[in-house]
Amino acid sequence: MADNAPLGASAISAAATIRCQLRVRGIVQGVGFRPWVYNLARRHGLAGFVLNSPRGVFIEIEGPPSAVDAFLFAMRHEAPPLVRIADMERQEIPATGDAAFAIRESEAAGSAFALVPPDICVCEACLTDTRDPSNRRFDYPFTNCTNCGPRYSIIVDIPYDRPLTTMAEFAMCSDCRREYQDPENRRFHAQPNACPICGPRLILNVPGEAEAGLSAREILTRAAEILRLGGIVAWKGLGGYQLACDAAQPLAVEELRRRKHRSEKPFAVMVANADVAASLCYVSAAERDVLVSRERPIVLLRRRPGASLAEAVSPGNPATGLMLPCTPMHDLLFRILRERWEGEAALIMTSGNISEEPIVIENAEAEERLADAADAFVHHNRRIHTRVDDSVVRVAMGETMVLRRARGYAPQPVFLGRGEAEVLAVGAQQKNTLCLTRAGFALPSQHLGDLENFETLRFFEETLERMSRLFHVRPTAVAHDLHPGYLSTQLALKMEGLRRIPVQHHHAHIASCMAEHRLEGRVIGVAWDGTGLGTDQTIWGGEFLAADYRRFDRFARLRPVLLPGGDAGVREPWRVARSYLFDTCDPGAHHGRPPSARLWQKWQSRIPPERLRIVDTMLERRVNTILTSSAGRLFDAVASLIGLRHSVSFEGQAAMMLEAAAQEASDRPASLIPYPFEIVAGSAPSEFAVPQGYFSPLDLDFRPMIREIVEELARGEPLSGIAARFHETLAASIAAICHRMRADLGLDRVCLSGGCFQNALLLEGCVRCLRSEGFQVFIHHEIPANDGGISLGQAAIACEMLGENLS
Numbered sequence: 001m002a003d004n005a006p007l008g009a010s011a012i013s014a015a016a017t018i019r020c021q022l023r024v025r026g027i028v029q030g031v032g033f034r035p036w037v038y039n040l041a042r043r044h045g046l047a048g049f050v051l052n053s054p055r056g057v058f059i060e061i062e063g064p065p066s067a068v069d070a071f072l073f074a075m076r077h078e079a080p081p082l083v084r085i086a087d088m089e090r091q092e093i094p095a096t097g098d099a100a101f102a103i104r105e106s107e108a109a110g111s112a113f114a115l116v117p118p119d120i121c122v123c124e125a126c127l128t129d130t131r132d133p134s135n136r137r138f139d140y141p142f143t144n145c146t147n148c149g150p151r152y153s154i155i156v157d158i159p160y161d162r163p164l165t166t167m168a169e170f171a172m173c174s175d176c177r178r179e180y181q182d183p184e185n186r187r188f189h190a191q192p193n194a195c196p197i198c199g200p201r202l203i204l205n206v207p208g209e210a211e212a213g214l215s216a217r218e219i220l221t222r223a224a225e226i227l228r229l230g231g232i233v234a235w236k237g238l239g240g241y242q243l244a245c246d247a248a249q250p251l252a253v254e255e256l257r258r259r260k261h262r263s264e265k266p267f268a269v270m271v272a273n274a275d276v277a278a279s280l281c282y283v284s285a286a287e288r289d290v291l292v293s294r295e296r297p298i299v300l301l302r303r304r305p306g307a308s309l310a311e312a313v314s315p316g317n318p319a320t321g322l323m324l325p326c327t328p329m330h331d332l333l334f335r336i337l338r339e340r341w342e343g344e345a346a347l348i349m350t351s352g353n354i355s356e357e358p359i360v361i362e363n364a365e366a367e368e369r370l371a372d373a374a375d376a377f378v379h380h381n382r383r384i385h386t387r388v389d390d391s392v393v394r395v396a397m398g399e400t401m402v403l404r405r406a407r408g409y410a411p412q413p414v415f416l417g418r419g420e421a422e423v424l425a426v427g428a429q430q431k432n433t434l435c436l437t438r439a440g441f442a443l444p445s446q447h448l449g450d451l452e453n454f455e456t457l458r459f460f461e462e463t464l465e466r467m468s469r470l471f472h473v474r475p476t477a478v479a480h481d482l483h484p485g486y487l488s489t490q491l492a493l494k495m496e497g498l499r500r501i502p503v504q505h506h507h508a509h510i511a512s513c514m515a516e517h518r519l520e521g522r523v524i525g526v527a528w529d530g531t532g533l534g535t536d537q538t539i540w541g542g543e544f545l546a547a548d549y550r551r552f553d554r555f556a557r558l559r560p561v562l563l564p565g566g567d568a569g570v571r572e573p574w575r576v577a578r579s580y581l582f583d584t585c586d587p588g589a590h591h592g593r594p595p596s597a598r599l600w601q602k603w604q605s606r607i608p609p610e611r612l613r614i615v616d617t618m619l620e621r622r623v624n625t626i627l628t629s630s631a632g633r634l635f636d637a638v639a640s641l642i643g644l645r646h647s648v649s650f651e652g653q654a655a656m657m658l659e660a661a662a663q664e665a666s667d668r669p670a671s672l673i674p675y676p677f678e679i680v681a682g683s684a685p686s687e688f689a690v691p692q693g694y695f696s697p698l699d700l701d702f703r704p705m706i707r708e709i710v711e712e713l714a715r716g717e718p719l720s721g722i723a724a725r726f727h728e729t730l731a732a733s734i735a736a737i738c739h740r741m742r743a744d745l746g747l748d749r750v751c752l753s754g755g756c757f758q759n760a761l762l763l764e765g766c767v768r769c770l771r772s773e774g775f776q777v778f779i780h781h782e783i784p785a786n787d788g789g790i791s792l793g794q795a796a797i798a799c800e801m802l803g804e805n806l807s
Contacts, residue, residue: 019062026086030160032146047098052106121296121326123148141329166383173198200382235378239388240359241352250310266314270349272334295408296326297391358459396760410446418799424475425794426488428787435791451487479794483533505532508793509753529754530632541630549800556698562625573636665724674729675705731765755786
């Protein structure tokens with residue numbers, strides 16, 4: 001290593017007797033780690049140095065053995081809150097007689113590897129600066145320090161130093177430079193450090209108005225006026241543009257829906273603080289903790305009756321996604337709103353895009369793509385290198401579950417410990433993420449979206465290129481889904497020179513949960529979701545697997561039914577409801593026998609007769625149908641049967657309404673008697689060639705439940721009670737199958753994965769039932785249970801398949 005001039009020094013006595021070299025890996029760059037190490041060494045009277053390297057942070061310490069031991073203890077137990085140490089290598093080397101401890105300049109990147117921190121919300125100390133009229137950063141929207149501010153969205157390459165970020169374009173003034181060079185200042189080596197003299201600035205563009213030379217406060221005051229008048233403002237946040245309007249004005253919210261082409265999918269709402277959030281929604285202590293956390297995600301909360309929010313914020317849905325300001329700009333905006341509005345403001349704060357497209361990040365791109373959506377633009381001149389949307393979480397059983405992993409969480413690594421293989425996993429079709437592996441770490445990307453248009457495909461390719469460069473990954477293999485129609489699969493199959501590793505969708509779900517918890521060996525995997533191609537070429541989605549990273553056996557499934565019309569059956573839940581009714585009334589399954597009017601007379605009156613006849617013909621003749629064991633479709637069917645939803649405008653809408661209805665039931669879940677169900681021997685699908693070695697799984701048969709639900713409907717039983725019993729039945733049935741698997745296979749660890757386990761009622765019921773039976777239960781927390789976690793599972797399986805498990 002070159003002997004660079006120290007940035008700071010501390011005296012040490014001549015009593016030094018040993019010298020240790022440490023290599024620390026994890027999230028240790030851009031999080032205040034080096035100044036903390038400097039001050040720690042000085043506190044213990046140690047000499048040596050610390051420097052950033054693409055291979056990690058290198059530290060050499062020299063001094064008395066007791067001081068070295070105290071230093072190492074503090075490294076393990078007292079590191080700053082944003083630091084995540086994955087591993088620390090230590091070796092003793094000859095003492096050099098150094099007289100001081102120094103912070104050396106970073107090494108050049110080369111082809112080595114270092115982890116990158118996510119973007120972090122503004123800290124309290126920086127907010128205090130921006131709220132103090134005597135502070136030079138008063139009202140400055142880009143205030144940050146070592147403990148907060150942009151990271152992943154501005155980093156171009158490693159090591160994380162200013163010249164390798166988009167802040168390279170802003171030369172620091174003398175005051176900022178002095179802070180940057182002072183190891184005892186909280187802005188020491190804060191790469192985005194800036195102030196109103198030398199840093200980025202806001203730019204206002206209101207079409208038809210001449211706005212120039214305005215201060216940040218003047219710009220945001222004008223934006224506040226537009227919002228108050230019912231207008232829509234687009235502004236550039238940490239990881240991309242956001243569209244905002246007054247969440248209390250029905251016409252403004254409805255207009256935003258029209259312009260954004262988003263008919264019913266809920267909007268997120270930003271409020272000034274947790275107290276305002278609690279005035280709009282019920283907020284538990286755990287939910288408050290995640291609201292104010294440094295990640296500042298959108299948190300799904302149950303809305304209070306009479307909350308001052310327009311119905312169009314989340315139509316037909318009792319939950320609302322709330323978040324708090326994550327940047328000084330948002331904080332300043334809400335201070336201005338408080339000064340000018342009566343009461344506390346609540347703003348729609350949704351992704352700056354047209355529905356289903358990636359979030360916009362460039363100023364010119366925003367004015368082009370969002371021209372028909374926004375009445376005004378608040379730009380800034382700090383480039384965003386990597387687009388990162390807002391994260392979404394919910395709290396279940398007092399613990400956080402990430403539903404959309406993006407700002408604040410990505411690109412935090414998952415340590416696999418499965419060798420040095422460099423793999424690309426391309427994820428699924430919906431809620432796509434990609435994942436790279438290097439040096440034993442999995443590196444899941446931020447949420448990319450549904451791979452259903454050119455813009456999202458371009459975002460995928462952009463993210464792959466930037467992550468590969470940032471983490472210096474050159475994949476030797478690509479893992480992909482079995483489904484040939486997935487755009488991610490098609491991309492993988494076109495990649496030349498890489499070994500292709502196909503991974504079954506639900507196996508990837510279970511491997512994702514295992515990887516998050518660093519589990520080894522076989523587990524019981526319950527993978528419940530909407531869609532995933534099975535090895536028998538049917539649509540799976542209600543699966544019970546005995547699985548490890550290398551292989552799986554399908555022990556049981558939901559009894560398959562026909563899905564009429566393919567994707568139309570997903571968009572129109574009444575179709576799969578009709579299929580379940582056919583299947584229930586006719587044990588011979590779809591051989592043309594007229595269905596019992598007693599079972600569904602009331603329900604069928606809600607569907608146009610001609611459309612019913614078409615679907616009935618499909619089911620009777622097995623035309624334009626496919627077998628599915630999907631749990632997601634079962635949720636859709638029951639939601640339609642009880643009259644909640646016969647068509648949907650976004651994925652999971654019917655299931656969300658069913659969960660909401662169940663939560664209105666007066667009976668506690670544990671006191672409910674489950675509907676009847678059966679566990680029976682299954683059979684191979686007759687219309688497909690049976691693969692060699694095919695094992696016919698058990699069938700979880702819900703026809704008795706469907707029959708009783710229809711009879712309860714005929715008797716006029718409350719819908720909320722039916723919905724609650726339905727959820728309790730699913731939990732009881734999952735426990736029953738797991739009990740059979742433990743008896744037959746000797747397994748007692750259960751991983752719950754797949755989008756259905758975003759349903760808090762189902763998840764809580766399953767965990768309660770399984771733990772009462774003595775099972776160890778593992779659920780997702782930091783990685784989404786939905787298809788956003790598929791790429792991690794694919795990556796873990798691929799690393800195992802490559803035979804490089806050196807842990």
